[in-house]
Amino acid sequence: MKEKIERFLKKKKKEINRIAELYPEEKSLLIDYEELERYDRGLAEELIRNPDEVISVFEDVLSGMNIPTIVENPRLHVRFHNLPKEKGYSLMIREITSDYIGKLMAVEGVVNRVSDILPKVSVARFYCNKCGEAHDEPQPTRFLREPLFCRNCKRRDFRFVPDESEWTDVQRLQIQEPLELLEGGEEAHQIEIWAEDDLTGRATAGDKITETGIMRLLPPRKKGSVYYKFHEANFIEG
Ligand SMILES: [Zn+2]
Known part of the structure; x- marks a missing residue:
């Protein structure tokens, strides 16, 4: 997998150099999922099934490319967007069940709550x-x-x-299903999103966003069996 990712990122030299010039204002390399899929279908599927591992290899390879920035050891992110709907990688909030724990997917929603930006x-x-x-x-x-x-x-x-x-920096957002996607009388489902670093401060209440993220579970505070679910954002676009 590592060699495939190295070859893919070599073709992104121009974009990577641009990020290096602008760092830390820019710190994320954005990758179009469909481009990755055209490059290597297996790798793209693995990203959906096993995003923690695949994204960390992407980020390790990127850090290992010795990009000249003004600071030593810049913290760069690799982010993904344009996950195809027709494959079921882009879902309604209500469709995100526990089958998707730890998987990468996109959801669309309207921001209805935004927390302060907090240090983590x-x-x-x-x-x-x-x-x-x-x-x-x-x-x-x-x-x-x-x-x-x-x-x-x-x-x-x-x-x-x-x-x-x-x-x-971290920030919590809550999004709900856009009203135009609901059938008459249906209640809009909601989900909480955790955004980090350069994804914070991007969205305000009322914005319609598409988020790519990983579903996580948070254990209950006291002994109990009901877990709380949230989405850890990999990318947010408005
Ligand atoms: Zn010791």
Whole structure:
């Protein structure tokens, strides 16, 4: 898979160089799903089924291309749009069932609520309380995750140091089904979207957006079996 992605991204040199020039105002490479599908159908299907892995390989390959930016180790994103409706990759909010957990899909909706933009830890710096070893732990989810054990002394006793951690912006949006897609008297379904980094601050209430994202579940606070679902945005367009 890695070689296929390397070959695909080599053809995007021009766009990648443009992002490098504009970084950090621009930090995302946008890829048309149908273009990826024409390049390699299997890879495109794998992106739908297994987006966490495929997107992380895309981003690793992109980081490994040594793009000259004004900062060292720029944090670049690879984002996808134009997921085809006829294949069932673009859905109504009500169609997003638990069968789609962890899958990539597009939804369309009207923004009806927008939160403040809040800081979120993206790479957390921990120090081992026993030996002082520093650990940088990527934080892909909403929960702060400690290292499993200290790589130096093998114990597990850490302190989190916010000042030395990397942060990103997050924002929650709620979208609901556009009224023109509803049959008379039907209630509009809603879903919450989590947007990060350069996707925050893009949409305001009343905007009609198409979002590409991954469905996630959030466990209940107390013991219970009903999970809360939300969509983690990969791309938002208005
Ligand atoms: Zn230690």
